[in-house]
Amino acid sequence: MSPVVQWKAVIPVIPLWSRAQQQDYRSRVRGCLLGGAIGDALGAGIEFDALDKIRSDHGPDGVTGFVTAYGRRGAVTDDTQMSLFTVDGLIRAHVRQGSGAGWHPPTDVHHAYLRWAATQHDWGPDERRRDLGWLGREEWLYARRAPGSACLSGLSGPDAERLGTVAAPKNPHSKGCGTVMRAAPFGLLLGWEPGLVFQLAVECSVLTHGHPTGYLSAGALAVIVHAVLRGGAVEEGVELALALLAERPGHEETAAALRGALAAVRAGEPSAERVASLGEGWVAEEALAIGVYCALVAEDVRTGLLLAVNHSGDSDSTGTVCGNLLGAVHGETALPAEWVAELEGRGTVLQLADDLVLELSHGAELHGPGAGPAWRERYPVG
């Protein structure tokens, strides 16, 4: 059986950090979210193209930078949109807990994903809604960028408001990569135990995808990001993820995919063909394996990300996963400047990254006794 977490009993204690630790943390959080968005944008224009077509359209090396997608260079897709709403939900969970209004993070993330779903069917922010907060009022997010079908169906229709659980998930047979491509932010909860990070990513995946491989792949990515954020190497994160996976029923496909990524590293020089040996990335365990493999063999952020997107498959999602990892490893200053500069939504990504860090490190000052209303207006919790 999967463990059942009584969230009320596991309120994390936020550590008191030195200023240097806070700066390192902020750089990695920014790096993780910006890196993911950059990987997403690099893959956005070639998401549905086979490698042969990518090479004939863009040259023998495939894409070497942003290409036009959705009417501009540097456009991001649903992967980045949903990752931002994951962060919004996590911030609100902490605001709610700090306000004494309860603590059940999957519920706050569910509500955040419902606000993302509104961006997929509304023309723009519904100003009558008081729950949108600042992220839900960002007009540029109201754009459809090839959203995944399980993400849409799990968050719409008469069953939209029901909280999917591991015992009764939404879309029980779905294991599309829509879980893993939005899961890196769970790994940013620095003060948490790794097992709890894993569990939260799982519980927030079953909001849309119920196949074990779908939700366990998300748990694995979150744990790897978390390990890296705490100063570990990607390999250490993979080993920790494999240990946590071993305790879960239905882990075989996910564990095999991660082991396949490690074996591909040992097999020789990185290449698009070796990426292809790991799959195409449309399903969660393949997107995880490709993103992890490319992060492991990356000489630097640029070559790792280009390897992660130039293949026949779900280039934006594999780029997102790889970018999340490389950004968390190296921090924001290691990201190629011209890609950061041209990225759609850069200001939003950075503000949200900084807000997460502020909430986790100084939440009591922002919404505790005596605090003004500004933070609660940004992150209303009812």
Ligand SMILES: [Mg+2]
């Ligand atoms: Mg996408």
